[in-house]
Amino acid sequence: MNAPKPASPPVLQLEDLVRRRAGRPAVRQLSLTLQAGQVLGLLGVNGAGKSTTLAMIAGVLLPDSGSIRLQGGDFLEHPELAARAIGWLPEAAPLWPELTVREHLDAHARLRGIRGAAVVQARDAVLERLELNDLARRLAGVLSQGQRQRLGLACALLHRPALLVLDEPANALDPVQVAALRKLLRELASDGTAVILSTHQLTEVTAVCDRVAILHEGTLRYDAPLAADQHAALEKTFFDIAVNGRAQAA
Numbered sequence: 001m002n003a004p005k006p007a008s009p010p011v012l013q014l015e016d017l018v019r020r021r022a023g024r025p026a027v028r029q030l031s032l033t034l035q036a037g038q039v040l041g042l043l044g045v046n047g048a049g050k051s052t053t054l055a056m057i058a059g060v061l062l063p064d065s066g067s068i069r070l071q072g073g074d075f076l077e078h079p080e081l082a083a084r085a086i087g088w089l090p091e092a093a094p095l096w097p098e099l100t101v102r103e104h105l106d107a108h109a110r111l112r113g114i115r116g117a118a119v120v121q122a123r124d125a126v127l128e129r130l131e132l133n134d135l136a137r138r139l140a141g142v143l144s145q146g147q148r149q150r151l152g153l154a155c156a157l158l159h160r161p162a163l164l165v166l167d168e169p170a171n172a173l174d175p176v177q178v179a180a181l182r183k184l185l186r187e188l189a190s191d192g193t194a195v196i197l198s199t200h201q202l203t204e205v206t207a208v209c210d211r212v213a214i215l216h217e218g219t220l221r222y223d224a225p226l227a228a229d230q231h232a233a234l235e236k237t238f239f240d241i242a243v244n245g246r247a248q249a250a
C-alpha cells in the first residue's frame with residue numbers, strides 16, 4: 001500500500017510576531033497561518049499595524065521577535081525564500097519614473113531569477129492579464145495613479161508567487177479596474193495562490209476574501225472564515241473592535 005502523501009505545509013505561518021516602531025508596539029504577538037488558495041482580508045483602523053505586518057511578511061521590515069515560515073521554510077534565516085515565493089505590492093508601488101512599463105517588468109523578472117525566453121513569456125502574460133499592453137512603452141513617470149497601481153501589481157505577479165501580499169491594492173483604481181482586480185484575485189486563488197490584502201474597504205473584503213482578520217492596536221482581535229453575504233455582520237464586528245477594542249457577542 002502506498003504511504004499517504006504528506007500534506008503541504010501552509011504557505012505562510014506567523015508565530016508571535018512583535019515589532020516596535022518609534023519606541024511603541026506596532027504589532028504584538030501576532031500569530032496566523034495561511035493555506036494555499038486562501039484570500040485573507042486584513043482590516044483595522046489607521047495605525048492598527050496592517051502595513052507593518054505586511055512589510056514583515058514581505059521581508060522589507062524585520063520583526064523584533066517571532067518567526068515567519070514560508071512554505072515551511074524559515075524565512076528570517078533564509079530571506080532568499082521571499083524572492084521566489086512572495087509577490088509584494090506596497091501602499092504606493094515603488095517605480096522608476098524613467099523606465100517604461102515593459103522595462104519595469106523585465107527588470108523585475110531578472111531580479112526574480114527569470115532568464116531568457118521566460119522573461120518575455122512572463123512579461124507578456126502580465127501585460128495581458130493587467131490590461132497593460134497599450135501602455136507597455138510608456139514611461140512610469142507619466143502613468144496615472146491607477147495605471148501605476150496596475151503596473152505595481154503586474155510586477156508583484158510576474159514570477160507567479162505562491163503568496164501575494166497586497167497593501168490597499170484597490171487604491172486609485174476606477175470601478176472597472178476594481179472589478180477586474182476582484183476577478184483576478186479570485187482566479188489566482190482558484191489556481192492555489194494565497195493572498196493577503198489589507199484594505200479600509202469592507203466591501204473589498206466581502207467581495208473577494210474567504211477569511212478576515214482584524215488588527216487593533218497591533219493585536220489580532222478577530223480571525224474567521226467569511227461566508228458570502230456576511231457584509232452586515234462583518235461591518236458590526238469591525239465597528240465593535242474599532243470602538244470597543246473587541247468583538248461583541250451577536
Ligand SMILES: Nc1ncnc2c1ncn2[C@@H]1O[C@H](COP(=O)(O)OP(=O)(O)OP(=O)(O)O)[C@@H](O)[C@H]1O
Nearest residue numbers: 021022025026044045046047048049050051052053
Ligand atoms: N516609518 C515609521 N516610523 C515610525 N513609526 C511608524 C512608521 N510607520 C508606522 N509607524 C507606527 O506604527 C504603528 C502601526 O502603523 P501601520 O502603518 O502599520 O498601521 P496601518 O494599520 O497600516 O495604518 P493605516 O491604515 O493608516 O495605513 C502606528 O502607530 C504608526 O504610527
